[in-house]
Amino acid sequence: MSAIVRGKVHKYGDNINTDIISPPQYMELSIAEAAKYAMSAIDPDFAAKVQKGDILVAGANFGSGSSRETSPLTLKYLGVGAIVAKFFARIFYRNAINLGIPVIECSDADKIQNGDTIEIDLETGIIRNITRQETYQGTRIPAHILELINEGGLVPYLKKTI
Template structure:
């Protein structure tokens, strides 16, 4: 499974309240998505496009356990999330929603706007703009099956024969 898109690059400690601000929790995901990342990148939600790739440094997704943060990213068109390290519950929420969450501890040299490609089965991130390559974690086959099905709920339906 490969993904290619524009890189959106963020630093350390991008928490769930930054990704999906809690003051908009009562709105639908579609409405709340307009405020995603506003605290650190005012125009992110307006500029992010279908297939873009979200890249962050350490401790991505710390904070609350609610699924709204990865769901917001998915709604905005993010197809894969890459980080040097993840908060475990955010990582699992991404997987449960069908978003590959890839650990890539040494992606330095990727800038916002670079065109990148990631092969989640090989565990390889390519910066197509700068012609550089980075080794990343590989997702196990059972997780890949879940992602291919569109997330945990859809995966469970397929194995139950629904």
């Protein structure tokens, strides 16, 4: 993965919890099957319209709820290239990183709109809104975490380094 992620935005609001991201009634399915229902509680068409590299943008408290990995796993399976939010629930934040999904906190996430194309420099945290010709400052990803993300997550990183 490059240090630059560019994609179309799928925008949601505050308090998107893990039950919304990956509805619990589909937990027993394979990740491939469960991914078809990702975000379906608030956007029934999400799984059908998200394309590899697209960027999910949300408000405050993204990923609150349970600690199960199915939520970030379904997003990864669908090809979400990064997630930007005002702030994340810590367990979701760590699970996403462990699975190789870049997560950026940005206090200006509300300025980004559904359908915008944005470009994120993961090393600096700078988010360029190509559609609106605006720039926002998000959190940067430290080099050692970026290396883990570039390897596809914690397990592939450990397999390579141990």
